[in-house]
Amino acid sequence: MGDWGVRQRCVGVTAAIAVLGMTIALSGCGSTGAPRSVTLRLVAAEYGTNSDTTTQKFWSALALAFEAEHPDIKVDVRVRPWKTIDSDIAEMVEEGKAPDLAQGSSYADYAKGDKLYTADEVMSVPTQANFLSQLAEAGRVNRIQYGLPFAASTRLLFYNKKLYRDAGLSAPETWDDIERDARALAERGVTTPLALPLGSEEAQSETLMWLLSGGGGYTETADGSYNIDSPQNVRTFTWLKGLVGEGLTGPVPPSKLDRATAFSAFSNGQVGMLNGHPALLEAARKRGVEVGAVPLPGVRGKAKSSMGSADWMMAFRQNGHGKQIRAFLDYVYEDKNVLDFVGRYDQLPVTYSANEAMAGNRKYADLEKFRSGLDSSELFPYGKTSWSSVNESIKKNIGRAVEPGGRPADVLGRIARDASAAEVAE
Incomplete structure (x- = not known):
């Protein structure tokens, strides 16, 4: 008998006893005073x-x-x-x-x-x-x-120290360094010089990292409104599209590459550079990969902020x-x-x-x-009720910005329109 049936039985028996003027302890009817679990x-x-x-x-x-x-x-x-x-x-x-x-x-x-x-x-x-x-x-x-924060993370640019040493390279500090290093690694036969996971698993994170690297982001700092198709953001994805076009991001199209796959390839020594979080550091080391980690470079130096x-x-x-x-x-x-x-x-x-x-x-x-780096990092706009739908639009669309024939301005513009519509509905 379920809880509801037990309660009904107890009510009926208690009522009957009350009529007879009797006082009896009823097993299972809550008379013991034990707290209900x-x-x-x-x-x-x-x-x-x-x-x-x-x-x-x-x-x-x-x-x-x-x-x-x-x-x-x-x-x-x-x-x-x-x-x-x-x-x-x-x-x-x-x-x-x-x-x-x-x-x-x-x-x-x-x-x-x-x-x-x-x-x-x-x-x-x-x-x-x-x-x-x-x-x-x-x-x-x-x-x-x-929202009750439970765990946090920031990102750094990871690089394979052995692959870098073999190519005579030092840790990248600017976009030019990333581009130069990727070409050098490709010439030495590295499968994926720079992993760019823009697949649906975690595209919103990879995107924000690169937007911050280029001096942009998802929102305007002043009022918190979306600014996804800003000139800085279009410039960033135009640059990334150039790297993809040169074959510097590996054999899997970024729109099809999930973070887990990219992380696994890095841990297997097949990736020269990628944006990583702390868990990857330990996983790669366990597989014998010597990992270097630096703040994600910006256009001419350190990015304005890291992603948290x-x-x-x-x-x-x-x-x-x-x-x-x-x-x-x-x-x-x-x-x-x-x-x-x-x-x-x-x-x-x-x-x-x-x-x-x-x-x-x-x-x-x-x-x-x-x-x-957590204190100075930039977070997603979690408190915006529109963020959930904007997040989905980014996951669905952003990979197209770097595909052959894709136009970063058009793709970012579409996401921006989705964001504006979602913001109006807040």
Whole structure:
């Protein structure tokens, strides 16, 4: 019999006993005073690369430890791949089956629809105040925080030191250096001198890195409006299209190249340069690749800023478990758990206290270059409810800008029109 049937049975029996004037303890009818258990459902993203490193192991261990301290709260974790997690969450919400907590790449649409708890509703003051200010700000819609940063990352330009030494090259500092190095690597038979993954998996990230490198970006700094087809952005993709046309970006068209494939090729020693995040550093080293890493060069020197990214935790209102969510999130964001996660998956912590602990620990020395650049990095416009649809337009269209016969101005113009339409609908 389900919970609803048990409750009905208990109501009926209790009423009958009341009529007879009897007082009896009823087994299973809640008379013991034991707290009713609540199960939180969490949809989490997969950061691992195989069954040994799967994120399920992290969450299962964390849930068990939490449940030992909170026996009235259970946590059911389901891990989804990054490629589908956003659509998986959207489908659950649309079907009226929203999880209590979910990780994803955007939260603003759900906040607009009043489907999310605010941060102060599901976090203690010390926990919420511990978020890095830049990330806390990025988690706001109309000045109210809904997005809870969970992990962060920045990007550097990686290069294969052995391939560079063999070609007599030094680390690139400008666009001219990148172009010169790519040609030199191609002449020595390197399969992919410069990997340019503009496939649907992560095109929005690769695009923003190069736009920042060229002095542009997705938005105007002054008012936050989209400026995707700016002259700087058109110049950037015109330059990239030239590299593609010369065959310097490898045998797979950028529009068909996903990040995971490019990272694997770099780890196998087949790529001279590509934009990488901390997890790739360790993966490549395990395969014997000697990795160099520098800030992404700009036209005439260091780019104006690097790209930063954050993955978001969202707390849905539907099931009414705000009190239990609060207890769980306060536990999740304790330093021991934050550092455990970022250490396993080479991410950057999102809290001040965990950053301080990381800075003083040699165990995380490889992450220092990435961590130190987070404060000055530029993030996606996460707080714009239009970002989700703009993000999809970039993934769908941007690869065409560098294809044979493609016109960067036209492709960027189309994405800009999609962005304007989405912004009007906000």
